[in-house]
Amino acid sequence: MSDNGPEVDPPEPAEPLPDAALGAETPPEADALSDADAPTPEPEAEPEPEIEPQPDPEAEVIADTDPEPEIAPQPEPDVSSAPVTAAADGPPPIWMRRRWQIGAGVAALFVIFMIWLVGSLPLGQALEPLENPxxxxxxxxxxxxxxxxxYKEEPVEVAKLPKYVPGAFIAIEDRRFYSHMGIDPKAIARAMSANAKAGGVAEGGSTITQQLAKNAFLSNKRTxxxxxxxxIIALYLEARLSKDEILSRYLSSVYFxxxxxxxxxxxxxxxxxxxxxxxxxxxAMLAGLVKAPSRLAPTENLQGARERMRIVLGAMADTGLISKAQARSAGRGVRPYGGRKPIPTGSYFADWVIPQAKAAMEASYGETVVKTTLDTNLQAQAEKILARALDRDGKVLNAGQGALVAMRTDGRVVAMVGGRDYKVSQFNRADAARQPGSAFKLFVYLAALREGWTPTSPILDAPVEVSGWKPKNHEVKYAGRMVPLITAFAGSSNVAAVRLAKEIGRDKIVRTARDLGITEPIPNDLTLALGTGPMSLVQLTAAYAAIDAGETPVIAHGLADWRKPKGVHKLGKAELAGMRDLLRSATQRGTGIEAAIPGAFGKTGTTQDxxxxxxxGYVGDLVVGVWVGNDNNASMNGVVGGGLPAKIWKEFASYAVARNAPKATLVEAEPVVTEELAVPELPLDGTLPEGVEAPAAADAPPGAPAPPTAPVAEPAPAAPPPAAAEAPRT
Known part of the structure; x- marks a missing residue:
């Protein structure tokens, strides 16, 4: 038996025909009729009148042949009852034409798709570096x-690897890799059978070429x-690339x-x-990871990785790549390299600085190392101090969260804590927009100093009404007379801040805030004086850093190779000296006295309810901002800026000063000017300096929009929390 089927005897040759039969020509019509079918002769009819025959050209050509036998005419069939059939040479039916049109359209689309695929499929994509290394x-x-x-490094070349390295992947992933054309019907059938028996996905039928197509060009959706x-892409890859090229691309891009x-x-x-x-x-261990890389990674699941490795070694022995003895011994002692300490995947500071780093990065192989400004010692201390304060006082005060950011006067962030525990919540409260309360008064008073006001300039500390809005001081206490600006600032008088904002105008306050780096929206009414416009703690702290540095703006940043932008302006000597005196008064004799350490400048802030x-505030070249509150915006139990936040600030700043950490910047600040002050220590009891006349009380601005429920100012820390429902803004 041959490959073509059983052998059969050849047919016997036919007997030769007589010469007469070969020489005589039989009309086709006569051949079609048998003797039994010959027509019966009809009786002779009456002769018709003779008509002279016309010569027939064809008759002359065949004159030597016998006359054609006469065949009686057959009656015409009755077509009235016969079934209608299409003529053999007539047009095809409509349904057949439509089928041809659809088929032609599908074929055309397939051809167009293949042309597009050939021209647009980036075959080198699997070898390219990652966009986000x-x-x-x-x-x-x-x-x-x-x-x-x-993490991705340079591509591999199969020809340069030991045979058992690519062989391990072929043995466990695609044993017929070198014999199929991108799709393995046997593997697909085997996988379908195994999955049917298991009642789910127990085995895959994708070839290495198909996996490359998916990894390099498609999503992971199972549709x-x-x-x-x-x-389709696998077939195309097989047509364009050699097997070794496909395997090299696969090994260079698969996830482990x-x-x-x-x-x-x-x-x-x-x-x-x-x-x-x-x-x-x-x-073998690496080849085994491909099936479930996240679950089998040996750094997290060494036992699972080893079990899978033994399966791969068995498959390598089955294919003859290694011996069974090698399969038994090769896996002994295989374990991941333990020389590297695990690096955290994130932190509040890392989450904040990574966008800055990525903006300057390009696609690359390997790891990209970026140096930051973080001081690990200060960072650890900031985390410890904030957590300890919240653990100690948070429950009683109903203060569930906190944040701290510390930077140098050039904006280099050296510590950032965005919450109580990063593992529990990755939300960065240091970079979240919250109302600053009276900490915004920095911009109100600096705008006034720019307009020629001084710390001794008088302002009325008495009730005021603005289009139905009646801002109040804390505990509804007022001096009831003119007081110096420094007194109003140190005591965080709300009515004085609103009057001052009315005097200098909202636009000048907004311009001052923008000059100091504030980019968040600012309210269009006089409530801005009390800090009703949300902004991040990072931006607010950078604005205070500008006063310490003596120049604006200071931009908070976390990259060591950051360059100062153009357009930085020096603050005027008089306004800078005046603002520093105001900030110093708040920490030495005002609402921020709990933060008092030598050389400290700062301001408190508390929002409604x-x-x-x-x-x-700042000390030396270190600028620190502290916030406490709740993520759900719930009220705390009488917590004011001069309380828990000031205590946290003082503990952290004291540690940094005692540690004498190296300075990250040497920005020279203007010296504090004291010549303009009328007395060495300005009074806080509302007494005006000698020779200063009290101007008339400022009227409420006409037509000002009605703001929300009025905030009030905070007391000095020694005073008990207010019993009133309204919370302070300080």
Missing amino acids: TLVLVAADGRPIAKRGS LRRKAQEA GDGAFGLRAAARHYFDKTPETLSIGEA YRDALFV
């Missing part, structure tokens, strides 16, 4: 503080459409867990080796 953030001292993103696209893409990155990450130096067991409490 691994980013390793290091502190100012070079210590790694966070690692984010995916029929995606599988169809995967199959822990953010490692590609064999070279995985070998470096897990074993601190190159792919060319992997052992049989290490190659005790929802937010802040203290922002």
Whole structure:
């Protein structure tokens, strides 16, 4: 039996025909009739009149042949009852024409798709570096503080690898890789059978080529459409690339867990080796990760990775790549490299600085190391102090969260705590917009100093009404007379701040805030004087840093190689000296006395119903902002800016000063000018300096919009919390 089927005897040759039969020509019509079918002769009819025949040209050509036998005419069939059939040479029916049109359209679309695929599919995409490579953030001292993103190194070439390395992947993922054309029907049938028996997805039928198509060009969605696209691209890849090229691209792009893409990155990450130096067991472990990289990563699940490795070694022995003895011994002692300490994937500071780092990055292989401004010692201390304060007082005061940001006078952030515990909540409260309360008065008073006011200029501390709005001081206490600006600022008088805002105008206050780097929207009415416009603690602290630095704006940043933008302006000597005197008065004799340490300048802030409490200030070249409150905006139990926030600020600033940490910047600030002050220590009891006349009380601005419920000012820390429902703004 041959490959073409059973053998059969050849047919016997036919007998030769007589010569007469070969020479005589039989009319086709006569051949079609048998003797039995010959027509019966009709009786002779009466002769018709003779008509002279016309010569027939064809008759002359065949004159030598016998006359054609006469055949009686057949009666015409009755077509009235016969079924109607299409003529053989007539047009096709409409339904057939439509089918042809649809088929032609589908074929045309397929051809167009294949042309598009050939022209647009980026075959080198699997070898390209990642758009978002691994980013390793290091502190100012070079210590790694966070690692984010995916990791990919240079591509591998199969020809340069030991045979058992690519062989391990072929043995476990696609044994028929070198014999199929991108799609393996046998593997698909086997997978369908296994999945049917298991009642779910127990086995996959995708080839290595299909996996490359999915990894490089498609999403991970499990849909029929995606599988169809995967199959088409796989066929195209097989037609365009060699098997080794396909395998090289696959090994260079497949995911191995822990953010490692590609064999070279995985070998470096897990074993601190190159792919060319992997052992049989290490190659088998890496090949085993492809099935479930996140679940089987040996850094997290060493036992699972080893069990999978043994399965791969068995498959390698089954294919003859290694011996069974090698399969039994190759996996002994295989474990991931333990020389690296795990790096946290994130922190409040890392989350804040990564967008700055990515803006200056390009796609690359390997890891990108970025040096930041973070001081790890100050960062650890900030986390400890804030957590301890909230643990100690938070429950009694109903203060559930807090934030702290510390920077140098040039904006270099050295510590950032965005909440109580990053593992519990990654929401960065240091960068969230909250109302600053009376901490915003920095901009009101600085705008006045720019307009020629001085710390001794008088302002009326008495009730005021603005279009139905009646701002109040804390505990509804007023001096009832003219007081110096420094007295109003130190005691955080709300009515004085509103009167001052009316005198100098909203536009000048907004311009001052913008000059100091505030970018958040600012209210259009006089409530802005009491800090009703939300802004982040980072921006607010940077604005206070501008007073310390003597120049504007100061932009908070976290990258060590950050460059100061153009357009920085020096503050005027008189306004700078006056503002520093105001800030010093608040910490020495005013609402911020709980933050008093030598050389401290700052301001308190508290919002309506005790929802937010802040203290922002500086000492030396260190500027610190502290906030406490609740994520749900719930009221705290009488917490004011001069209370818990000021205490946290003082503890952290005292540690930094005692540690004498190296300065991150040497911005020279203008010296404090005291010549303009009438007396060495300005009075806080409302007494005007000698020779200063009290002007008439300022009227409420006509037509001012009605603001929300009026805030009030906070007391000095020694005073008990107010019993009134309205919370202070300080």
